[in-house]
Amino acid sequence: xxxxxxxxxxxxxxxxxxxxxxxxxxxxxxxxxxxxxxxxxxxxxxxxxxxxxxxxxxxxxxxxxxxxxxxxxxxxxxxxxxxxxxxxxxxxxxxxxxxxxxxxxxxxxxxxxxxxxxxxxxxxxxxxxxxxxxxxxxxxxxxxxxxxxxxxxxxxxxxxxxxxxxxxxxxxxxxxxxxxxxxxxxxxxxxxxxxxxxxxxxxxxxxxxxxxxxxxxxxxxxxxxxxxxxxxxxxxxxxxxxxxxxxxxxxxxxxxxxxxxxxxxxxxxxxxxxxxxxxxxxxxxxxxxxxxxxxxxxxxxxxxxxxxxx
Amino acid sequence: xxxxxxxxxxxxxxxxxxxxxxxxxxxxxxxxxxxxxxxxxxxxxxxxxxxxxxxxxxxxxxxxxxxxxxxxxxxxxxxxxxxxxxxxxxxxxxxxxxxxxxxxxxxxxxxxxxxxxxxxxxxxxxxxxxxxxxxxxxxxxxxxxxxxxxxxxxxxxxxxxxxxxxxxxxxxxxxxxxxxxxxxxxxxxxxxxxxxxxxxxxxxxxxxxxxxxxxxxxxxxxxxxxxxxxxxxxxxxxx
Numbered sequence: 001x002x003x004x005x006x007x008x009x010x011x012x013x014x015x016x017x018x019x020x021x022x023x024x025x026x027x028x029x030x031x032x033x034x035x036x037x038x039x040x041x042x043x044x045x046x047x048x049x050x051x052x053x054x055x056x057x058x059x060x061x062x063x064x065x066x067x068x069x070x071x072x073x074x075x076x077x078x079x080x081x082x083x084x085x086x087x088x089x090x091x092x093x094x095x096x097x098x099x100x101x102x103x104x105x106x107x108x109x110x111x112x113x114x115x116x117x118x119x120x121x122x123x124x125x126x127x128x129x130x131x132x133x134x135x136x137x138x139x140x141x142x143x144x145x146x147x148x149x150x151x152x153x154x155x156x157x158x159x160x161x162x163x164x165x166x167x168x169x170x171x172x173x174x175x176x177x178x179x180x181x182x183x184x185x186x187x188x189x190x191x192x193x194x195x196x197x198x199x200x201x202x203x204x205x206x207x208x209x210x211x212x213x214x215x216x217x218x219x220x221x222x223x224x225x226x227x228x229x230x231x232x233x234x235x236x237x238x239x240x241x242x243x244x245x246x247x248x249x250x251x252x253x254x255x256x257x258x259x260x261x262x263x264x265x266x267x268x269x270x271x272x273x274x275x276x277x278x279x280x281x282x283x284x285x286x287x288x289x290x291x292x293x294x295x296x297x298x299x300x301x302x303x304x305x306x307x308x309x310x
Numbered sequence: 311x312x313x314x315x316x317x318x319x320x321x322x323x324x325x326x327x328x329x330x331x332x333x334x335x336x337x338x339x340x341x342x343x344x345x346x347x348x349x350x351x352x353x354x355x356x357x358x359x360x361x362x363x364x365x366x367x368x369x370x371x372x373x374x375x376x377x378x379x380x381x382x383x384x385x386x387x388x389x390x391x392x393x394x395x396x397x398x399x400x401x402x403x404x405x406x407x408x409x410x411x412x413x414x415x416x417x418x419x420x421x422x423x424x425x426x427x428x429x430x431x432x433x434x435x436x437x438x439x440x441x442x443x444x445x446x447x448x449x450x451x452x453x454x455x456x457x458x459x460x461x462x463x464x465x466x467x468x469x470x471x472x473x474x475x476x477x478x479x480x481x482x483x484x485x486x487x488x489x490x491x492x493x494x495x496x497x498x499x500x501x502x503x504x505x506x507x508x509x510x511x512x513x514x515x516x517x518x519x520x521x522x523x524x525x526x527x528x529x530x531x532x533x534x535x536x537x538x539x540x541x542x543x544x545x546x547x548x549x
Binding site for chain 2: 095168175178181182185189191192193194195196253
């Protein structure tokens with residue numbers, strides 16, 4: 001019940017937006033189109049999921065290089081591996097993508113946890129490096145993507161998200177999840193209780209990198225090609241989705257499900273406002289407004305909960 | 311059954327070195343006015359202070375907090391709010407965090423196994439809680455302390471280091487904790503208890519170290535363990 005409490009706002013928005021979308025745009029939201037619909041929402045959902053573990057780990061944990069990782073993965077997989085070297089098998093491309101994401105995550109984790117650079121600065125460095133690297137590999141968009149990958153934005157769009165959900169469910173029943181939440185909740189208390197705080201934080205960055213790579217694959221599937229400029233846009237909107245989904249940016253509270261719901265909220269809002277033919281500028285104002293109100297409401301709820309237990 | 315020994319601990323440059331040992335089944339009390347080094351001494355036994363000197367368990371050197379944990383030297387901190395409880399987590403998770411791996415059945419944690427493990431400790435420590443899933447902040451100070459003790463005891467300590475364990479705890483709970491500590495000692499555990507209350511130290515301990523100016527001002531045992539003697543040593547007067 002308490003968990004639901006954190007998601008109340010995101011779920012309420014979800015229902016309102018879903019109904020509004022169904023009324024305004026019945027064709028797009030017809031059950032037969034759900035696969036495509038999920039495929040369109042998938043990159044943002046993936047980016048929001050990716051942003052979550054480091055935020056949960058607390059003490060200013062954040063990874064703003066999630067968007068650039070998505071772009072780099074897309075560029076390497078399509079341009080270097082698929083088009084230049086003719087490697088098309090998912091059994092090569094998926095591991096390659098995850099390897100890139102995991103390595104970047106490990107680098108971020110090393111900088112933030114071992115060298116102890118502030119996470120926002122450390123990942124800003126990575127953001128800039130990856131942005132330049134991606135443009136060097138791929139100065140302009142190229143395509144196409146392999147057919148199996150394009151199918152992951154259509155009928156098979158539930159597959160990558162489903163696999164992530166399954167893995168996270170398993171992970172949430174390992175000691176890692178308990179320790180991650182404890183570290184995010186209070187790292188000194190976690191250390192005193194014998195939790196390997198640095199290791200857990202480092203792993204959170206690696207998981208974020210892996211999930212960002214998966215999000216990059218979903219983005220590639222959606223646009224059916226590689227575009228060096230699209231990925232980076234996802235960073236900030238993903239963090240907005242995470243906050244909207246009731247994940248505390250101070251760490252230790254929330255989970256991947258909330259982040260996914262928050263991302264779907266933003267996708268639905270986007271979709272609704274586009275039906276009204278509103279300009280993207282208005283869209284940005286709407287994102288900002290909904291984010292601010294969500295964060296305020298969640299903060300009020302937290303304060304209320306604290307008072308009732310004090 | 312393990313003996314903890316400290317050799318040549320220097321709590322502050324220029325003061326005398328401290329050597330001490332605690333045998334299995336023994337309760338060692340630490341007394342002194344606040345800030346006279348007893349807190350630092352206890353923390354250094356846990357491997358939490360970087361100071362000259364060595365700590366060893368059965369002759370094996372303990373270099374840091376992680377090694378202490380592995381050797382099952384378990385430290386229960388003083389400040390429950392800032393270094394003890396996780397206010398955002400449930401009672402059950404607060405209890406299990408130090409021993410999360412033990413609830414595994416196969417690769418995954420079984421919630422039932424965790425609840426069963428908590429139940430045995432809840433009974434033993436008489437934790438009064440609405441439900442294991444309630445937030446820890448819903449509990450009284452005394453019950454929060456019991457959960458923290460349960461968390462520590464679940465690690466099956468060889469040596470238990472308690473930093474003012476009855477601070478902000480009601481009288482009934484205090485007596486329950488005293489009985490528990492005596493029980494644990496009887497079972498062969500070595501305990502080091504720091505307390506700001508002299509009566510408590512005298513009632514519980516087999517031996518007392520009184521700290522003054524980051525040195526041991528007096529070591530009292532048996533007949534010599536009297537309030538007046540402790541106070542005299544605390545204030546630096548000849549007993």
